[in-house]
Amino acid sequence: RVQQLADDGMIFVNGKAAKSSLKVVSGDEICCDVPDDRPVDILPENIPLDILYEDHDIIVINKPKGMVVHPAPGNYSNTMVNALLYHCKDLSGINGVIRPGIVHRIDKDTTGCIVACKNDKAHEAIAKQLENKTCHRVYKTIVVGNITHDDGLVDAPIGRDPRDRQRMKVTEENSRDARTHFHVLERFNVATYLECRLETGRTHQIRAHMKYINHPVMGDDKYGQPCPYMDTQGQVLHASELTLVHPTTGETMTFHAPLPEYFEKLLNILRKRVA
Template sequence: MKEIEIYVGEEDNERLDFFLSLELDEFSRTRIHKLIKDKLITVNKSFKKPSYLVKEGDTILVQLPEPKILEITPENIPIEIVYEDDDLAVIDKDYGMVVHPAPGNYSGTLVNALMYRMDNLSSINGIIRPGIVHRLDKDTSGLIVIAKNDKAHRELSEQLKYHGVYREYITLVHGNVKQDGGTINAPIGRNQRDRKKMAVTDKNSKEAISHFTVKERYGKYTLVSVRLETGRTHQIRVHFAYFGNPVVGDPVYSSGKNEFNVKRQLLHARKLGFTHPSTKTKVEFECELPEDFKKILAKLQREVQ
């Protein structure tokens, strides 16, 4: 069993559960509550309630049980394979599909579908995320590259790390974006008050850069093309909410009216380009907007004519 020891400094005077959610940002507050309930967290060698107020000098010991060995089942789920060879595959992921299994959600994912269709997937990310080099949010549609062996995985990961992968998205945002284009350079980290959200912040954050070009204006809405220089969690959604133009349909970062009654954020990974790990040639792929997205744009186009 892994153990983590945390010493409380003089400036901390918060609830135990909230304090730990900040210190252990990879854990949700729900998981921390369960660890406290299961008596796997002690303060000064004593069990405390989640509401206990930590104070200077407290020593917190967190015991983490060994992860259970999981088996991911191949499933015959329809997916659109845009390109495939011995090293990689490019998938046009539908919105509503989770990329890889996670606690409480071990089926119906892209990984389950890949395991059914492909004999080989890279092993670098373990049993839960075989082949997964990068992610798309559940309700973001579009292109994602899959590695079929570890060599391809390592090379694609290096390209991502050093900004060698071209990723272009199309999104519909609220409001009239006044600039024809520009760059949003604002660091992103965990929202300090809601650990399920990301935010533009200087605290425990990483550089995040998004380049955008306005494609069309529809009065109350703007169609924008966005090229990612970095790839932080929820980057486009967070950046445009921070910019004052949240993505239409975003259930987390937009408080704007959802007049189209869409069930997801209108964000689509349209283009993906990289250097092929074996041939060393530049390759680029493009896919169409999903039908729901196209119908909304057609409606808006009729209204402005």
């Protein structure tokens, strides 16, 4: 249990995120964000899934906008986990009954590639790749304002905002290193279309980093403001590509999720404004 909290970045020693292997000494200050742990029954639900790939070890999903990845207090149904429990006979149990199969997450309104594991061996292998930064994730996003340079790196630690625990912020206190590489794909009058590559995988990393450089993700009312050009709200952020090494075959595999309709529609609106 403590190891899982550490792996989730919820234990801090002397203001820094601590791994489960860290040895503490007398005088260390230890802080922990403990989530609600009331026992609940997570039920299978017949929810359609857009499956990009599936075998005996892993399943790769193109997650739609508005779908929560796993149950949490106040939201125990209609999640991707509920759908996976219905679709799959087995899922890894390393993350417990609330998060079976889940080895990484993307936010509710973020769309695109996410991998789940069907057994503990696969889970451990993919988790190790994420830890060693050999599992590569590419995102597409549209941010507010014009970014003038074609390429950049945001290298700034991220931790929970003490004034709002549902938000993350760039801070030196109770934080973890975070690095986001970005490349400009297209510029508009009021926005910039970016490709972002994660070197680390912190909660809300792209959203917090774009806010930090004063170019918040469009539609992100948590870190910016709603988008006036969209009917559908929520951050314009899409996990377009996922590369991993298959846990059994050793094959390097890359999965692609096409841009969702709302994203393409927004791009066309912004292009017309340029014209």
